[in-house]
Amino acid sequence: MQDSHADDWLVIPLYNEATVIADVVTGALDVFPNIVCVDDGSNDGSGEAARRAGATVLTHAVNLGQGAALQTGISFVCEQPGARALVTFDADGQHQVADADAMVALIASGETAIVFGSRFLDGRTKPGFMKRTILTFAVWFTKQSTGMRLTDAHNGLRAMSVDAARGVHLQQDRMAHASEIVLQLGRTGLPWREYPVHVLYTDYSRGKGQSMWNSVNILVDLFFK
Amino acid sequence: MGGQAVLIQLILVAAVAVVAVLLTRSTAGARHQAIRRLALMAFVVAAVLSIAFPVWLTRAANFVGVGRGTDLLLYALVIAFLSYISTSHRRMNQMSRRITLLTRELTLSEARDRRAGADGGSAGTPRT
DSSP, X not given: OOSOOTTEEEEEEESSOTTTHHHHHHHHHTTOSEEEEEEOSOSXXXXXXXXXXXXXXXXXXXXXXXXXXXXXXXXXXXXXXXXXXXXXXXXXXXXXXXXXXXXXXXXXXXXXXXXXXXXXXXXXXXXXXXXXXXXXXXXXXXXXXXXXXXXXXXXXXXXXXXXXXXXXXXXXXXXXXXXXHHHHHHHTOOOEEEEEOOOOOXXXXXXXXXXXXXXXXXXXXXXXX | OHHHHHHHHHHHHHHHHHHHHHHHSOOOSHXXXXXXXXXXXXXXXXXXXXHHOHHHHHHHHHHHTOSOHHHHHHHHHHHHHHHHXXXXXXXXXXXXXXXXXXXXXXXXXXXXXXXXXXXXXXXOOOOO
């Protein structure tokens, strides 16, 4: 917490998370004064809840998907004068602000430009068997398609310098952006590393999480452009 | 029959493979469109001929190793349907790409306006 994060941004794609978003924003504002929520056409008042909690809210007129929302948030931060780094953060409260803080500190210190959060560098996170199988496949797939040896390919918690973020132009509007963003960040040629993070699997996030059907959709999206 | 059955199987598998490859590739411009239109014209001519001279269809079917003209027609329809799926899938993707870019630009320009408004209100600078 040595750093004020005055020029750092949390980017939160937001779609129908009205019950939790206010708590997530309030909890993060102490550390990150700049939070941009991209309301992806929510119809449950999520955007208003985030705005009341103190976030900057951008609104998609229609629902486009998490990848599209992420890209809008990234483009927005890149336009902010003096912006230094950004963190992609989930709206459902499964990411820890302390992890995001530490990841940005690595970038601020100049040690690296890109930090991927990983659930599997230590034993804190306990995913179920099915989830572990799918994630193992995702790791293998990312290795094949990007050449980057990540231990956790589909972690939504990532920090990047604004220079790195300028190299991100997501075309995958839906869930397949997770592989795409790794690929595009890798192509910037900037130094990257992983950082152990803790992901909280609550009943709420589990209910909304990626199912196995979703991973089929992701693969189809990646192949049939 | 054996050798000829292989011929139609080869043709059909090749056609399916071409459609599958087209599905994964991004579309090219004028050449693709021209080829599509020529193919459509050829299709119309073939349709008229097969109506006027049903025997020709059966003969063509026999030539590639299919028993009846109607069977050949069915196979051709399957291929045509697959390529239709491929084309419309690509069109849909291009369309949603445009909608995404449009929506994003709208969202970002709203944000720019809001900030310009806030700055202009407090400092009295003209809005850009």
